[in-house]
Amino acid sequence: MAKYVIVGASAAGIGAIEAIRKIDPTGSISIITEEYCVDYSRPMISDLVSGKADLEKMKCRADSFWIENKVDTRLSKKAVKADFAEKTVTLEDGEKISYEKLLLATGGKPFVPKIEGQEKEGVFTFTTMAEAQRLAKRIDENQSKSAVVIGAGLIGISVTEALVKRGLKVTVVELQEKILSLLLDSKASEIVEAVIKKAGVNFATGQSVQKIVGKPDNENVVGGVVLTKGEHVPCDVVVVAIGVIPRTELVAGTEIKINRGIVVDNFMQTNVPDVYASGDVAEAYDFILDQNRLLPLWPLAVLEGKVAGYNMAGKKTAYEGGTNMSSLKYFGIPIVSIGNTNPNPDDTTLETLVKLDAENDVYKKLVFKNNVIVGITLVNCIDRAGILFNLMKKKVNVKKFKHDLLRDDFSWAVLPVSLQRKMSVIQ
Amino acid sequence: MKKIVAKQEACMGCGLCEIYCAVAHSKSKDLVKAYNTEKTKPISRIRREVSKPISFAIQCRHCQDAPCVTACLAGAMTKDEKTGLVTHNKEKCIGCWTCVMVCPYGAIIMDKEGKVVTKCDLCQGLEEPACVANCPNEALIFKEVKT
Numbered sequence: 001m002a003k004y005v006i007v008g009a010s011a012a013g014i015g016a017i018e019a020i021r022k023i024d025p026t027g028s029i030s031i032i033t034e035e036y037c038v039d040y041s042r043p044m045i046s047d048l049v050s051g052k053a054d055l056e057k058m059k060c061r062a063d064s065f066w067i068e069n070k071v072d073t074r075l076s077k078k079a080v081k082a083d084f085a086e087k088t089v090t091l092e093d094g095e096k097i098s099y100e101k102l103l104l105a106t107g108g109k110p111f112v113p114k115i116e117g118q119e120k121e122g123v124f125t126f127t128t129m130a131e132a133q134r135l136a137k138r139i140d141e142n143q144s145k146s147a148v149v150i151g152a153g154l155i156g157i158s159v160t161e162a163l164v165k166r167g168l169k170v171t172v173v174e175l176q177e178k179i180l181s182l183l184l185d186s187k188a189s190e191i192v193e194a195v196i197k198k199a200g201v202n203f204a205t206g207q208s209v210q211k212i213v214g215k216p217d218n219e220n221v222v223g224g225v226v227l228t229k230g231e232h233v234p235c236d237v238v239v240v241a242i243g244v245i246p247r248t249e250l251v252a253g254t255e256i257k258i259n260r261g262i263v264v265d266n267f268m269q270t271n272v273p274d275v276y277a278s279g280d281v282a283e284a285y286d287f288i289l290d291q292n293r294l295l296p297l298w299p300l301a302v303l304e305g306k307v308a309g310y311n312m313a314g315k316k317t318a319y320e321g322g323t324n325m326s327s328l329k330y331f332g333i334p335i336v337s338i339g340n341t342n343p344n345p346d347d348t349t350l351e352t353l354v355k356l357d358a359e360n361d362v363y364k365k366l367v368f369k370n371n372v373i374v375g376i377t378l379v380n381c382i383d384r385a386g387i388l389f390n391l392m393k394k395k396v397n398v399k400k401f402k403h404d405l406l407r408d409d410f411s412w413a414v415l416p417v418s419l420q421r422k423m424s425v426i427q
Numbered sequence: 428m429k430k431i432v433a434k435q436e437a438c439m440g441c442g443l444c445e446i447y448c449a450v451a452h453s454k455s456k457d458l459v460k461a462y463n464t465e466k467t468k469p470i471s472r473i474r475r476e477v478s479k480p481i482s483f484a485i486q487c488r489h490c491q492d493a494p495c496v497t498a499c500l501a502g503a504m505t506k507d508e509k510t511g512l513v514t515h516n517k518e519k520c521i522g523c524w525t526c527v528m529v530c531p532y533g534a535i536i537m538d539k540e541g542k543v544v545t546k547c548d549l550c551q552g553l554e555e556p557a558c559v560a561n562c563p564n565e566a567l568i569f570k571e572v573k574t
Contacts (some may be wrong), residue, residue: 015497045498047521057519059463060502299498299525306497327524334537336528382524386494412485412533413476417435425532426435426483427568 001074001098002030005089007079007250008105010042014061015305016103016312021069029071030097032089034078037129038066043298045132049162058129079106079250084272101274101312104262105305107161108244108280108296115240117212122222125239126159135159135239139166144236146170148225150209152179154326156241157196161330163239164199171202171233173209173225183326183337187354187417188379191361195333196332204231212238222281235391244296246281259283261294266318268308271372276312278304286333287321287393288339295322300359325389329381331362336385337391340375343367350374355406364406371399392421428511430572431549431559438475438566440482445471445556448475448486449559451550470538472547473558483560484567486547487534489513495526495535515546 006013009031017029019025029036040058047053067072074091081090102388110125112118122142124135138144147163151154152174163170172179175427179188179196193203206226215223224234256270257263264284269276278284279301302324306355310317328335343350352375355364360380366388367375373392378385388405391398396419398405398407404414412425420426445460449469453461461469473486489506493513496504503519504526506512522542526535536545550556559569 041500041502043523044521053521057501060500064500173436298500299529302497325528327528329521329523329542334524338528382527383537385528386526386530387523387533388537389529390531409478411474411476411478412482413478414482417481420435420483424488425485425533426433 001028001102003098004026004029004103005099005101006031006103006105007082007089008103008107008279008281009035009038009073010105010279011105011301012105012107012282012305012308013103014065015200015302016105016278016309017069017071019306019309020313020316023310023315025313026070027313029069030074030099031071031078032074032077032097034076035129036076038073038075040129040253041298042127042129042247043158045126045129046158046162048129048132049136049159050165052165055129062103082251082254082275083419084254084256084275087274099274103278103305103308103312104256104270104275104277104281104337105279105301105308106247106250106281107301109247110240111243112240113242115209115212117214117222118240120212120214120222121220122236123212123240126155126239126241129245135237136166138237139163139168142151142236143237144168146235147237147239148173148233148235149239151241151243152176152203152205153182153241153242153243154180154328156239157328157330159239159241160196160201161199164201168237169200169202169237171204173204173207173227175206175208178339179203179205180328181342182324183328183341184335184379185342185365185377186336187356188335188341188363188365188377191363191379192331192333192335195361196331199331204233209238244280246282246294246296262337263292267316268319269311269313276308278308285321286323288323295324297322297324297326299325320393333380334378334382335380336376336378336382338376338389339373340367341365341377343375353402353406366402366405368398368402371397371402373398373405387412387415394423428490428572429488429549429555429569431486431547432568432570432572433485434566434568435481435483437564438483439564440475440477440479441563442475443561443563444484444567445475447557447561448473448547451553452545452548454481465543470536470545472536472545474534474536485534486533486558487513487530488532489547489549490531494529494531498525498529501524502545510552513546514548514551515544517541517543520544 280296520543
């Protein structure tokens with residue numbers, strides 16, 4: 001029995017613990033994770049594969065965190081059943097843990113479409129530490145020379161960089177016509193693609209993998225892929241990095257309302273009393289779209305977990321919302337993409353301002369609606385990006401100075417003094 | 428907690444705050460050595476925002492509910508609940524720039540060479556932060572601020 005039971009020990013779980021302990025220093029907390037280690041930074045698994053980070057560096061909270069916060073950690077335990085009438089969670093080994101408040105922070109799992117030959121040795125996904133370690137081991141043991149990455153989104157590009165750093169020749173296959181299509185418009189995507197190509201990566205856009213084929217001497221081991229247009233790309237490993245889908249299986253078939261993810265209100269509460277959900281498994285509020293939706297992003301998961309934690313501990317706290325927002329470091333080209341970065345050209349309520357320095361691969365694009373920033377794209381010029389994000393979040397009317405936001409010397413100093421004071425930048 | 432506040436009308440944009448900040452965070456803490464002989468060039472954690480005639484200096488405000496701490500992918504940004512200090516651990520930092528994306532003040536500095544960020548630590552160990560102590564026109568004040 002624990003006052004607070006949290007299923008999932010990643011970003012949302014950590015955020016919840018931190019919030020709960022601010023309000024309730026002593027109430028018992030149990031956290032259940034099927035992984036063998038608590039709390040590692042999932043976005044860092046590419047650093048693990050590239051060799052830039054080890055397990056110790058990947059811990060996003062110190063070991064003392066769990067002790068100081070008096071958390072009962074259940075490692076390598078899988079929650080298999082949640083009973084909301086008797087308020088219990090049952091583990092795979094039969095143990096029942098009763099709760100007063102329950103947080104579902106089960107996260108996401110890789111989406112893997114059916115591909116012929118996917119059972120062959122050398123096919124990986126890329127969302128967990130264990131999977132990343134298996135990939136790294138495979139590359140070492142088999143001295144893999146080449147890889148095909150399926151999916152040119154955030155995960156696909158991150159694993160591509162890690163593989164390139166390990167000396168593999170990588171081909172990225174992407175169904176969309178451009179890379180990072182959920183984050184970037186055509187121009188930004190084109191700039192980034194050119195930079196990554198310079199690092200020796202091949203792209204096959206507008207295509208998917210028809211089948212994975214074996215090696216000439218061993219049919220059971222990955223030897224290449226055949227693309228939809230018929231091209232054969234030889235490779236030693238395949239990484240499926242198409243995206244993640246919510247892990248709702250624990251509560252599937254129960255009275256919990258599930259759309260694509262678990263439906264929550266502004267307090268991260270589900271339709272069942274005392275049951276909350278946060279992170280990749282939940283559909284939380286997007287303040288740009290003004291609706292709830294899946295946004296599987298680490299910073300938002302922590303934030304949502306915190307909101308859930310406060311509410312679970314009795315401090316009524318509303319979620320301010322997030323939006324599709326990412327910063328990328330890969331291949332040495334810093335990128336920030338927030339909100340509506342691919343505005344519909346037919347939408348006359350939107351206004352777009354663009355600045356391009358093609359020679360230096362610098363690109364800035366801001367999208368406005370009713371003189372409020374709703375989309376930010378920064379390529380190779382992300383310094384002070386947070387100022388723009390803050391104006392966006394606070395819905396500041398930028399009518400009088402919107403062109404200044406694109407200046408090369410953009411800083412707080414180019415913004416009105418009244419705004420500087422209002423935002424407590426100066427006294 | 429005690430924080431640094433900027434007075435726009437007193438700032439001359441001289442840049443001494445940046446110089447002294449960089450030196451205070453250098454290995455030798457010596458101006459000449461820091462710029463002339465140290466291998467890693469010192470980086471200032473305070474930054475002038477200039478658009479003539481306006482100028483003032485900005486650095487981490489050690490926010491109460493610090494967005495950088497929540498957003499940090501690596502656990503490199505931490506908030507000390509007792510002192511209020513937001514601290515950046517360079518060893519943990521992976522240079523993902525998420526904090527740069529969310530800092531409302533634009534006060535996190537990218538160390539592009541080191542592929543990490545850096546930020547104001549309020550000069551722990553010094554009586555007064557170096558930028559404040561060396562501002563010739565009292566454009567930077569170190570004082571108790573309601574958080």
